Amino acid sequence: MSPTARPSAAIIGAGIAGLACARALQAAGWQVTLFEKARGPGGRMTSRSLAAATVDIGAQFFSVRDEAFRRETELWLKAGLVAPWPWQLWRVTKGQWHYRHDGRERYAGKPRMSAVTRHLSRGLALEANCRIVSLVRDRGSWSLQDQARQHHGPYDHVVITAPSPQAQELVAPHDTVLAEACEGVIQRPCWAAWACFERPLPTSAGVAHDWQAVMFSEGPLRFVARNDHKPGREQQGESLTLLARLEWSEAHLEVHETSAADKLLGAFRAALPDDTMLPAITAIGAHRWRYAQPDVFASGEAVNRDYRLSPTGLALCGDGWRGPRVEDAWLSGHHLGHALVANDGHATR
Numbered sequence: 001m002s003p004t005a006r007p008s009a010a011i012i013g014a015g016i017a018g019l020a021c022a023r024a025l026q027a028a029g030w031q032v033t034l035f036e037k038a039r040g041p042g043g044r045m046t047s048r049s050l051a052a053a054t055v056d057i058g059a060q061f062f063s064v065r066d067e068a069f070r071r072e073t074e075l076w077l078k079a080g081l082v083a084p085w086p087w088q089l090w091r092v093t094k095g096q097w098h099y100r101h102d103g104r105e106r107y108a109g110k111p112r113m114s115a116v117t118r119h120l121s122r123g124l125a126l127e128a129n130c131r132i133v134s135l136v137r138d139r140g141s142w143s144l145q146d147q148a149r150q151h152h153g154p155y156d157h158v159v160i161t162a163p164s165p166q167a168q169e170l171v172a173p174h175d176t177v178l179a180e181a182c183e184g185v186i187q188r189p190c191w192a193a194w195a196c197f198e199r200p201l202p203t204s205a206g207v208a209h210d211w212q213a214v215m216f217s218e219g220p221l222r223f224v225a226r227n228d229h230k231p232g233r234e235q236q237g238e239s240l241t242l243l244a245r246l247e248w249s250e251a252h253l254e255v256h257e258t259s260a261a262d263k264l265l266g267a268f269r270a271a272l273p274d275d276t277m278l279p280a281i282t283a284i285g286a287h288r289w290r291y292a293q294p295d296v297f298a299s300g301e302a303v304n305r306d307y308r309l310s311p312t313g314l315a316l317c318g319d320g321w322r323g324p325r326v327e328d329a330w331l332s333g334h335h336l337g338h339a340l341v342a343n344d345g346h347a348t349r
């Protein structure tokens with residue numbers, strides 16, 4: 001990088017971490033390009049459009065604990081991209097439904113979870129449908145090779161936000177320290193199923209008719225959300241997202257998606273109070289997230305950073321470097337972006 005040139009960065013992954021990092025860098029005048037293997041931004045905050053409904057198949061809501069993330073959330077609230085949800089949260093323990101009120105601030109994307117990531121991607125250079133398969137280091141710069149053998153670059157920095165097992169494949173030929181750090185982050189799988197119904201769910205005895213989401217203390221399910229009870233989706237038909245417990249997902253990792261969906265809907269049916277009958281199903285399906293949630297993340301290091309930076313300009317961020325939530329992923333990307341700017345492109349480990 002010449003002293004006068006604007007620093008440049010390639011960011012692999014347009015989930016919330018990559019977008020937060022990209023925005024911090026672009027705001028400081030860096031040249032930034034995002035590379036995303038999917039059709040668009042979102043990552044694990046993605047939503048699927050079905051004929052009858054839009055269902056969130058990754059994150060269902062996010063909570064707010066950190067002040068910087070609160071300020072960002074306030075901007076999203078003002079822009080109408082998120083709204084408080086769920087406030088009718090229930091828990092099922094030993095077959096009993098209980099209203100759960102813990103006073104925690106939670107928000108959902110409006111009218112879909114991916115509204116937030118779409119908004120954040122505006123004004124950023126994004127190469128979608130572009131899976132990066134390797135990195136090349138040449139004369140102090142980085143370039144990327146995609147699945148079609150196209151080269152992109154050169155860049156001063158490469159930021160990798162892919163879940164750690166995928167990040168490891170990219171960094172291993174170049175940096176053993178980063179590769180080892182990736183090995184220490186365990187990302188567990190999760191099945192996410194959905195079901196659309198002909199009619200609204202009937203009222204169940206002892207449960208508010210407008211319940212929005214329910215957590216499960218035991219069994220195959222861990223969380224079920226009513227998508228049509230989320231902000232901005234009041235006009236769509238009844239649909240559920242059913243998230244499996246991580247242990248159950250591991251035990252059923254290789255089952256067919258139809259089988260996973262049937263089993264999870266069956267578990268929900270069995271958990272309904274007394275004689276509640278589900279209406280006829282119009283659509284059902286499931287998505288397997290192989291790397292859904294960091295179970296062991298890279299916390300507690302002496303350096304106490306929620307990202308990793310190498311002296312050659314390689315960097316890692318995302319939820320695996322901080323914690324298992326949307327907020328953690330955003331903070332990791334945001335902090336990395338600011339650290340790169342503060343270092344003025346001169347990376348340290």
Ligand SMILES: Cc1cc2nc3c(=O)[nH]c(=O)nc-3n(C[C@H](O)[C@H](O)[C@H](O)COP(=O)(O)OP(=O)(O)OC[C@H]3O[C@@H](n4cnc5c(N)ncnc54)[C@H](O)[C@@H]3O)c2cc1C
Nearest residue numbers: 013015016017037043044059060132162318319325326329
């Ligand atoms: C089913 C499920 C439910 C969840 N529920 C919640 C919840 O309710 N609340 C909450 O706070 N959090 C929840 N989470 C966690 C939350 O979604 C994640 O922590 C967060 O979205 C992670 O963001 P990220 O940017 O770190 O990673 P990602 O969103 O995974 O972004 C990484 C991106 O990199 C792309 N990519 C990977 N490899 C390559 C490559 N080689 N080339 C190009 N692109 C690549 C991927 O396609 C992806 O878009 C949930 C996650 C799942 C899976």
